[in-house]
Amino acid sequence: MLESLSLWWRSLLHRDDDMRNADDDTLDDSANALLSMLPLASIVVDDADEVIRAHPSAYTLGVVRDDAIVEESVLKAVREVRKEGGKKQFDLTTTTAQMAQSAPKAGKPTTREAARQALIGRRKDEPVSTVSRPNWLKVIVGRLNERFVVVLISDVSETIRFSQVRDSFITNVSEQLLKPTQSLERLADTLERDGADRNNIQENAAQLRRSCAHLEHMVSDLLLLIKAQEPILPTADNRINVMAQLKAVASEHTDKAALRGIAINVNGDESLEINGEAEQIQTALAKLVENAITYSPDGASVNMTAKPSEDGERVTIRVLDHGVGIDAKEQGRVFERFYRGGNQNGHSEDGIGLGLAIVKHVALTHHGSASVWSSPGQGSTFTLTLPLARKAGNERI
Missing domain, CATH: 1.10.287 (Helix Hairpins)
Structure with missing residues (x-):
């Protein structure tokens, strides 16, 4: 990867002579064009350390914020290269905040409030919790001329994660x-x-x-x-009713839950349909219900709900329990393969740590997403968000 970066770097530095004769206040058109063609994130910094040009991913990768470089190691390299010339290459790890996840109403809910939250979802003024992920970056910093320094960033996170x-x-x-x-x-x-x-x-x-x-x-x-990682393509032959899947899973787990006095409640819109494979959807829901039962106290309840999203484009399926909950620092990892949190009990000792990974991949292959809200002592709410089925002509049902 560094060899490829260096090739692009040498191509960019060939513009140096032209830029020396150009207006020092801006990059010339050819330099801008070359930067826009680079298969990586680029940042151009002036002699006042102000970012005058940055690829959008430089912001999402956590290197640039508010037209300034916020990573101290990058800023230090920029200043050294501006003063001494040459180039610097190094590795960098940053953190990116991922999508905020819906959080049910703060405080331990009453039975009525819990039921209402499960049925209608969170209020707009309720707090949200976020998770983050690391970014592993390869960085090259070099001077274009006396005024401008360029930073080239290659994101190798996916390779390292794999x-x-x-x-x-x-x-x-x-x-x-x-x-x-x-x-x-x-x-x-x-x-x-x-x-x-x-x-x-x-x-x-x-x-x-x-x-x-x-x-x-x-x-x-x-x-x-x-x-669960085989792609699902929407067709007229794979439309399934959402509530039918919830009821089938609830029925399958009723006896197991009853042994501990746990009730499984199912509510939702009977008309909702999605494109998908019923077996996979039921597998994902079964994993969520099994977890809810496992981590709930005897005599508790598990709620399964399905409702359309506000924009009418998706269906939101929630499995809510009033169990031990998940610590905030672990919530970003619960969908990882083989990950098992610190909330284990006598009912979870035979767990493998693959259930929520299966849930995540079922959601992704059905072009949706999976998320979690949880608070220790208050329980957990796992959410599957999936696209509603389409009619002929791409009209929503």
């Missing part, structure tokens, strides 16, 4: 595969040492069965995760 996900995936799968292997070894050792001790054999066999069940759960979720 590498991190791959490494984490391999590590987690390897750890999960070790458990049944270790259980099998213990059972074999018991049989070799004291095969007549039936109690030890039964204990080790039971542990092996639990480990195998855990492994089967993981493999099943991995297959679901792969399936």
Whole structure:
């Protein structure tokens, strides 16, 4: 990547002689044209450290704000290059705030308020919570002439994130595969040492069965995760009713919830339809309902709702519980593969950490999004936002 940056850099510096003869107050047209062609973010800074030209991504990547460079390392490099000439290359990590997520009314809601929030969504004056993500950048800083310094930024975040996900995936799968292997070894050792001790054999066999069940759960979720990443194209043949999916999932989990005195309530607009695969939608909803049951106290309730968005373009599906909630610092990671937060309990010990990753990918392949609001002690609300189905001629239903 740095080699490509350097090639573009040399092309840009070829404009230096022309710019020396141009008006020092502005960049000439050819320099502006060349900068606009660069396949990366560019920033031009004058001798007063004011940004006179910046690619929009320089703002979203957290390098520029209000026509000024806010990253101290970049500003320092700009000043050094302006004074000494040459160029500087370095790596930089910044943080970008992602989309604000809707937050239900502050404070512990009453039963009536909770039901109302689940049915109608948040008020416009309610607070929002945000999450952030890191950006990994390659930066080159160099002087165009005595007045202007240019900063070229290549965002390599996706490559690094992919590498991190791959490494984490391999590590987690390897750890999960070790458990049944270790259980099998213990059972074999018991049989070799004291095969007549039936109690030890039964204990080790039971542990092996639990480990195998855990492994089967993981493999099943991995297959679901792969399936959830297959793109869904809207057609006349894959229109499904949203409430039918909610009711099917609720019915499937009623008995399990009833064992702990938990009620599953379903409410919403019966006419809402989306384009999608019913199996995937039900899988995503099932993961949300299972989590809601797992992290709720006995005798609580889980609410599933579906309603159209204010603009009539999408459907908003919410699964709300009154459980332990999720700490704010963990909310930005809950959709990661194999991530398990610090709110585990006796009901979640067999979890894999793939359920919410499946939910996220089902949302994305259906051209929608997934988000969470949560507060420790108040519960969690997971939201799926999906496009409504289209009629012929692209008219909304």
